Amino acid sequence: MTSINAVTRQIAALEISSKPNTNAAKSTAAAHQKKPSQGQNVSKLLSKFAAPNPFPAGHSKAASSSTIPTKHGRPASPTKPTPAAPAQPAPTPAPSQQTIDIGRYDGGFEIDNENRGEKVYGEAAEELALDSSIARYRPTREWHLTDFDIGRPLGKGKFGRVYMVRTKVEPHYILALKCLYKSEIVQSRVEKQIRREIEIQQNLRHPHVLRLYGYFHDEKRIFLMIEFAGKGELYKQLTKHGCFSEKRSARYIDQMADALMYLHAKHVIHRDIKPENLLLGINGELKIGDFGWSVHAPGNRRKTLCGTLDYLPPEMVEGKEHDDKVDLWALGVLTYEFIVGSPPFEDLTGHNATYKRIARVDLKIPSKVSPEAKDLIVKLLQYEPEKRIALSEVRKHPWIVMHRSKGGSTATRAS
Ligand code: AMP
Numbered sequence: 001m002t003s004i005n006a007v008t009r010q011i012a013a014l015e016i017s018s019k020p021n022t023n024a025a026k027s028t029a030a031a032h033q034k035k036p037s038q039g040q041n042v043s044k045l046l047s048k049f050a051a052p053n054p055f056p057a058g059h060s061k062a063a064s065s066s067t068i069p070t071k072h073g074r075p076a077s078p079t080k081p082t083p084a085a086p087a088q089p090a091p092t093p094a095p096s097q098q099t100i101d102i103g104r105y106d107g108g109f110e111i112d113n114e115n116r117g118e119k120v121y122g123e124a125a126e127e128l129a130l131d132s133s134i135a136r137y138r139p140t141r142e143w144h145l146t147d148f149d150i151g152r153p154l155g156k157g158k159f160g161r162v163y164m165v166r167t168k169v170e171p172h173y174i175l176a177l178k179c180l181y182k183s184e185i186v187q188s189r190v191e192k193q194i195r196r197e198i199e200i201q202q203n204l205r206h207p208h209v210l211r212l213y214g215y216f217h218d219e220k221r222i223f224l225m226i227e228f229a230g231k232g233e234l235y236k237q238l239t240k241h242g243c244f245s246e247k248r249s250a251r252y253i254d255q256m257a258d259a260l261m262y263l264h265a266k267h268v269i270h271r272d273i274k275p276e277n278l279l280l281g282i283n284g285e286l287k288i289g290d291f292g293w294s295v296h297a298p299g300n301r302r303k304t305l306c307g308t309l310d311y312l313p314p315e316m317v318e319g320k321e322h323d324d325k326v327d328l329w330a331l332g333v334l335t336y337e338f339i340v341g342s343p344p345f346e347d348l349t350g351h352n353a354t355y356k357r358i359a360r361v362d363l364k365i366p367s368k369v370s371p372e373a374k375d376l377i378v379k380l381l382q383y384e385p386e387k388r389i390a391l392s393e394v395r396k397h398p399w400i401v402m403h404r405s406k407g408g409s410t411a412t413r414a415s
Contacts, residue, residue, distance in 0.1 A: 098172050102164045103152025109145065109179060112161060117181035117220040127191040128182045130198055130222050132214040137203060140214040145223065148177060154232075159184050159194075160221065164228060175213060178224040182217070197291040198224065200268055208259035210279060210289040229289070230282030235275040243341035246373055250403035252278075253335050253376075255286040257394040260331065263288075264324045264391065273330035274311050275337065309354050310343035314383050317358045325385030331394070332380025339369055344381070372399035 120128060133142040148165040155162045160179035167173045185194050201212040211227040234252070238244065244252070256273070263270060270288065277290040313329035315322045336344040344363055347353035356362075361383050365374050376399045379389035394400060 098166070100166070100174055101151075102149060102166050102174065105150040105163070106153060108153055108161050108163070109150065112179070112181075113220065116160075116184075118183045119219050120182045120186050124182070124186045124191055127195055128185060128222060129217060130195065131216050132202065133216070135202065143214050143216040143223075143225065145216075145218070148175075150177070158188075162226075173213075174228050176226040176228045178226055180222040180224070182220055182222060185222075194222075198222075201291045204263070204266070204268070206259055206262045208255045208286050208288060209262065210287045226289075227281075227287070229279035229287050231280035231284055233276070234278040234280055234286065237280070238275050238338070238341075244338045246339060246370055246399070247403045249335060249338035249373070250400050251405070252286050252338060253331065254395060254400045254404060256288070256331055256334065257391045257400075259286075259288050260327050261391045261395075264327070269324045270327050270330075272311070273327055273334060275334070309351055310337075310346055312355075312358060313385070314359050314361065315385060317355045323385065325388055328380055328385070328388040328391070329382075331391075332377050332388075335373065335377050335380065336365070339373055340366055344377075370399070372397075372402065375399065 119125075131142070132140040147168055149168060151164040151166065153161060154164055154176055157178065157180075159181050162176050162178045165175050165177040167175070180194065185191055198212065198215055201210070202215070205211065210229065213225040213227065215222060215224045217223065256278075260270065268291075270291070272290065273288075277288065279287045279289050281287050311330045311333045313322065313326045316326060333343050333345075344365075345354055345357040347357055361381060363378070363381055365377060369377070376389070376394065376397050379397075380394070382388045389397070
């Protein structure tokens with residue numbers, strides 16, 4: 001696949017341990033021994049404990065206390081966290097969350113920190129002094145690296161590593177902790193983009209959008225506390241299977257449409273929808289991640305060329321203004337790629353050829369695609385943005401409805 005940002009994604013399998021890991025701050029690999037699997041219901045535990053953020057602001061340091069602070073700084077019951085967002089039910093802590101094996105830490109954060117990155121100064125340092133405890137909206141409590149038990153590496157991103165972690169403070173949430181090196185962000189001149197990505201993601205709450213629970217920084221690094229996507233990358237699944245069944249594809253597209261409706265209602269255009277930016281939750285549900293190219297654009301039409309070539313709509317290829325309809329086009333490309341195994345306008349002879357095919361809407365749908373799926377793809381891949389089928393109609397489309405399992409395809413909708 002031709003893409004501007006090549007993304008490597010990997011995630012290890014989940015296991016349950018009899019004993020929790022402790023003292024990750026000392027960060028030696030020996031301190032993070034992997035325990036044998038006990039075969040408990042991982043899915044149930046993770047969906048429970050990789051749940052909403054119960055850590056509102058008003059408390060100084062997570063590691064210093066085993067009680068959960070309330071919004072007003074008063075300690076609440078250690079077994080009943082106060083949710084940051086009232087619309088979200090607080091997860092019920094139980095002793096078993098500590099039994100989830102987060103895997104063995106390889107000391108990667110410290111190894112990297114010795115060999116990688118420099119301090120940043122001036123305007124860039126200010127731009128990257130990101131801390132959710134002092135965020136304008138929904139501030140969290142103050143976080144530090146020492147507040148987490150660190151487990152197995154989940155992957156490496158462009159600016160640093162991602163680890164599976166557990167909060168030392170009750171109820172010991174399982175999260176993905178992503179590290180970004182400030183100096184590398186500055187070198188790539190994406191300070192503003194990273195800041196925007198974080199600000200956007202922090203305000204989103206939807207079952208199919210990866211939740212950002214909090215963030216903090218030190219001299220050289222920014223750390224993002226992200227919802228743990230237990231089943232890893234969707235892209236990996238697609239590569240493994242070549243393509244998905246229409247039932248599976250329809251389920252994902254329904255979930256995508258649901259998430260995009262939520263994002264668009266909040267005036268967030270994703271602009272970089274592609275399999276590499278999608279992760280899977282522990283129940284196999286789709287999670288949109290990576291808001292690197294998102295814009296928060298109330299009433300704005302934008303003109304920047306961005307995103308992956310294969311997923312770019314004609315209006316962006318032709319340098320015209322664009323709006324949230326770009327995500328509808330990308331949804332059409334995604335539907336095609338899920339079912340067929342490659343994107344519709346891919347041209348291996350080069351970028352220009354791909355651009356031309358997109359601009360001409362040179363769409364050839366293989367005969368194996370059902371008439372219902374074909375109908376939806378064609379209705380999404382319209383040259384004129386205004387002619388693309390609306391997201392609410394996507395969710396009612398016969399192809400989506402016929403494959404939707406009883407009780408609806410998405411998890412309980414967030415606020
Ligand atoms: P990124 O920097 O976002 O590209 O992340 C690097 C890799 O870490 C990804 O390719 C994923 O395999 C893994 N990863 C990132 N975020 C998560 C998450 N929230 N849950 C599980 N794995 C993740």
